[in-house]
Amino acid sequence: MTMTAPVPATPAPAKNAVSAKPGPFTVETVLEVKHYTDRLFSFRLTRPAAFRFRSGEFVMIGLPKEDGKPLLRAYSIASPFWDEALDFYSIKVADGPLTSRLQHIQPGDEVLLGRKPTGTLVLDALKPGKRLYMISTGTGIAPFASLIRDPETYEKFDEVILTHTCRQLDELTYGEELVAATKQDELIGEMAREKLVHFTSVTRDDGPVKGRVTDMIRSGELATRLGVPALDPTVDRVMICGSEGLLKDVKQICLDANFIEGSNAAPADFVIEKAFVSTD
Ligand code: A2P
Numbered sequence: 001m002t003m004t005a006p007v008p009a010t011p012a013p014a015k016n017a018v019s020a021k022p023g024p025f026t027v028e029t030v031l032e033v034k035h036y037t038d039r040l041f042s043f044r045l046t047r048p049a050a051f052r053f054r055s056g057e058f059v060m061i062g063l064p065k066e067d068g069k070p071l072l073r074a075y076s077i078a079s080p081f082w083d084e085a086l087d088f089y090s091i092k093v094a095d096g097p098l099t100s101r102l103q104h105i106q107p108g109d110e111v112l113l114g115r116k117p118t119g120t121l122v123l124d125a126l127k128p129g130k131r132l133y134m135i136s137t138g139t140g141i142a143p144f145a146s147l148i149r150d151p152e153t154y155e156k157f158d159e160v161i162l163t164h165t166c167r168q169l170d171e172l173t174y175g176e177e178l179v180a181a182t183k184q185d186e187l188i189g190e191m192a193r194e195k196l197v198h199f200t201s202v203t204r205d206d207g208p209v210k211g212r213v214t215d216m217i218r219s220g221e222l223a224t225r226l227g228v229p230a231l232d233p234t235v236d237r238v239m240i241c242g243s244e245g246l247l248k249d250v251k252q253i254c255l256d257a258n259f260i261e262g263s264n265a266a267p268a269d270f271v272i273e274k275a276f277v278s279t280d
Contacts, residue, residue, distance in 0.1 A: 025070060025112045030105050031085055037170050040139070041103055042078070042089045045111055053117035054124065055081055055150040056143040058276060060114030061088060063101055070112050073098050074276040076142040076241070077117060080149035082187070089142040089174060121239050121273040123152055125262040129237035131228065132157040135213055135250055137165045137242035140275035141175050144241065148182055154191035161197045161226060165213045167204040175200065199226060214249045231257045238270035247272045
């Protein structure tokens with residue numbers, strides 16, 4: 001008697017060269033694109049049913065190059081974990097390999113999405129505390145757009161202070177709309193209205209508050225304006241997301257105040273993450 005080897009199922013026809021490869025990416029569809037300034041835009045993608053992430057994490061996003069290989073950059077996920085789609089907030093760089101093309105995407109277009117979100121800007125990397133500072137510049141607000149819509153943020157902290165500093169006033173619009181919508185949200189609105197404080201400043205426009213957040217922390221101006229005491233590692237926790245310079249400077253402020261840097265493996269008092277694609 002002869003045994004016949006099972007015939008392998010015929011693979012489904014490839015959608016395109018990239019999706020044909022079983023790889024670390026899925027091909028998602030653009031649902032919405034919103035342009036805020038000539039330097040900033042956001043976009044919304046379909047979310048695979050199996051895609052899970054922790055608020056504050058980032059994932060690889062990209063487009064296929066002409067040779068079919070993916071061109072990818074890390075992007076913080078700006079939508080809450082409970083949302084049915086995925087939001088991202090991006091800078092536009094005229095000669096940036098990815099964002100020069102990504103800024104032109106339209107609803108219906110396809111974008112590559114990594115399967116494995118990761119990152120250190122997560123609640124799990126912080127020890128319990130009373131007041132949570134989220135300090136951001138530019139597109140560094142993106143991971144906090146997710147974290148301020150996570151009920152766990154408000155379960156773990158009595159007060160949540162989101163600071164956002166940009167060069168110009170119109171660059172604050174994304175955060176202002178986000179916070180306003182969060183406070184009206186059915187699921188999270190009540191907690192956000194009670195605990196979330198949004199502090200903004202600009203550095204190159206005349207605005208209601210002008211100056212770098214680092215200078216305002218060091219001088220005590222931020223604490224005075226918010227009506228809170230100086231940074232204290234026994235009760236305060238800090239998350240930082242922005243440019244390399246911001247990370248370095250706020251990290252130093254934290255270290256000077258005896259805060260210890262946390263990680264997924266060893267939760268502590270503060271965590272940092274570079275705002276991605278700031279130079280793409
Ligand atoms: P500034 O205008 O004084 O450079 P960018 O668009 O370059 O990422 O900057 C976003 C915001 O972050 C700007 O308001 C910028 O202020 C501010 N910024 C840049 N570097 C630092 C830093 N090292 N500490 C605090 N704020 C910073």
